[in-house]
Amino acid sequence: MHISNLRILPFLFAIIFDVSASTPHQECIGPLSHLSSYDEWSPLREVVVGRVEGATVADEPFVMIQATIPENQWEFFRRNAGQPFPQVQIDAAARELNEFVRILEAEGVTVRRPDHPGDLFRQAIETAEWKTKGGLYVAMPRDNLLAIGNKIIEAPMAWRSRYHEGIPYQNLLQEYEKHRGVELIKSPRPKLADTNYVRGWKYSEDSEFRSVTNDDEPTFDAADFMRFGRDLVVQESHVTNAKGIRWLQDYLGKNFRIHTIQFNDNHPMHIDATIVPLRPGLVIINPERVPESLVRKLQSGLFKGWDFVKVPRPIIPDSHTLYMTSKWINMNVLSLDEKRVMVEAQDEPMIKLFKDLGMEPIKCPFRNFNTFGGSFHCATLDVHRDGKLEQHLDAP
Numbered sequence: 001m002h003i004s005n006l007r008i009l010p011f012l013f014a015i016i017f018d019v020s021a022s023t024p025h026q027e028c029i030g031p032l033s034h035l036s037s038y039d040e041w042s043p044l045r046e047v048v049v050g051r052v053e054g055a056t057v058a059d060e061p062f063v064m065i066q067a068t069i070p071e072n073q074w075e076f077f078r079r080n081a082g083q084p085f086p087q088v089q090i091d092a093a094a095r096e097l098n099e100f101v102r103i104l105e106a107e108g109v110t111v112r113r114p115d116h117p118g119d120l121f122r123q124a125i126e127t128a129e130w131k132t133k134g135g136l137y138v139a140m141p142r143d144n145l146l147a148i149g150n151k152i153i154e155a156p157m158a159w160r161s162r163y164h165e166g167i168p169y170q171n172l173l174q175e176y177e178k179h180r181g182v183e184l185i186k187s188p189r190p191k192l193a194d195t196n197y198v199r200g201w202k203y204s205e206d207s208e209f210r211s212v213t214n215d216d217e218p219t220f221d222a223a224d225f226m227r228f229g230r231d232l233v234v235q236e237s238h239v240t241n242a243k244g245i246r247w248l249q250d251y252l253g254k255n256f257r258i259h260t261i262q263f264n265d266n267h268p269m270h271i272d273a274t275i276v277p278l279r280p281g282l283v284i285i286n287p288e289r290v291p292e293s294l295v296r297k298l299q300s301g302l303f304k305g306w307d308f309v310k311v312p313r314p315i316i317p318d319s320h321t322l323y324m325t326s327k328w329i330n331m332n333v334l335s336l337d338e339k340r341v342m343v344e345a346q347d348e349p350m351i352k353l354f355k356d357l358g359m360e361p362i363k364c365p366f367r368n369f370n371t372f373g374g375s376f377h378c379a380t381l382d383v384h385r386d387g388k389l390e391q392h393l394d395a396p
């Protein structure tokens with residue numbers, strides 16, 4: 001054989017035995033599996049983590065601010081609507097998100113991010129019915145997107161400032177749709193006209209929950225739902241109405257059952273600082289919002305055989321700014337599986353709780369991120385967990 005032919009032998013070998021298919025680089029990223037996720041605790045493989053860059057103070061009707069924002073922040077929102085949040089706070093939160101991403105990757109989880117929003121949220125939003133000075137952020141994928149099996153559903157959100165929040169996710173979601181077996185669902189776009197707000201709605205600290213928005217058109221935030229396999233638990237809130245819940249149930253069909261539970265909370269917006277499952281048979285609950293009587297009722301019905309564990313009172317000091325959440329954001333944790341759970345690094349009482357439950361808390365500093373209204377559960381969308389569709393709750 002001529003010497004020049006010998007030189008091509010390795011290439012022929014490579015083609016015949018396809019050794020190129022297992023280069024070290026490709027082994028690292030692994031096969032591009034199809035995405036699916038049915039619950040909050042099965043082993044986490046891939047997650048979307050939000051971005052806080054570009055965060056802008058929401059310009060919402062004042063009744064919506066009163067209904068959903070802590071009273072000590074109303075004045076801040078009134079003065080700063082449409083303006084950027086303080087840059088030092090954004091930077092500190094962004095550093096914590098990066099550290100969170102580093103930890104997730106070290107734990108073997110693939111992390112994806114939405115596009116940088118640039119100045120998207122600094123731009124006014126105008127429809128035929130209304131105008132706001134700007135948007136909010138893409139810090140909380142949990143609010144905007146609901147992952148159920150291989151479906152990712154874009155929520156019909158009730159805050160006008162969140163109308164364009166889906167844009168920085170579009171490239172990623174289209175990639176998921178093309179290459180990862182995801183079915184992307186756009187829910188019906190609400191108009192959010194002035195008539196959508198309950199006429200004469202008045203803020204009151206003591207009264208029962210009465211939503212600031214009516215049931216004229218379906219709205220929900222994805223974060224008002226908690227996934228337990230075939231069963232989803234939801235609360236009606238200031239942003240999630242009965243019509244929105246019915247739309248999702250009709251869309252999902254018989255394989256899924258959505259159960260509405262109302263908690264002891266007159267500012268409900270997002271269920272993930274109220275009840276969070278850690279594994280089949282175990283939920284942690286907010287002791288103020290889930291009274292004993294409700295626990296007994298749930299344990300004798302839907303949650304037969306489940307343990308309800310009250311979380312310790314939050315230790316976030318009053319001096320720490322929380323623009324958009326109560327301190328109960330301490331329980332807004334993300335499970336990597338039935339043992340490993342991400343927890344705020346300074347939150348000793350929660351760390352102890354998880355150790356007592358036989359779990360392995362993984363600490364990450366996140367208080368500066370909490371300032372923007374969420375913690376690990378809010379900041380993520382768990383698009384891929386092992387496991388399949390199963391029934392865990394006691395529904396007929």
Ligand code: DAV
Pocket residue numbers: 223269270272273274324325326327328329373374378
């Ligand atoms: O205090 O329940 C949780 C907000 C999560 N986005 C609360 C707010």
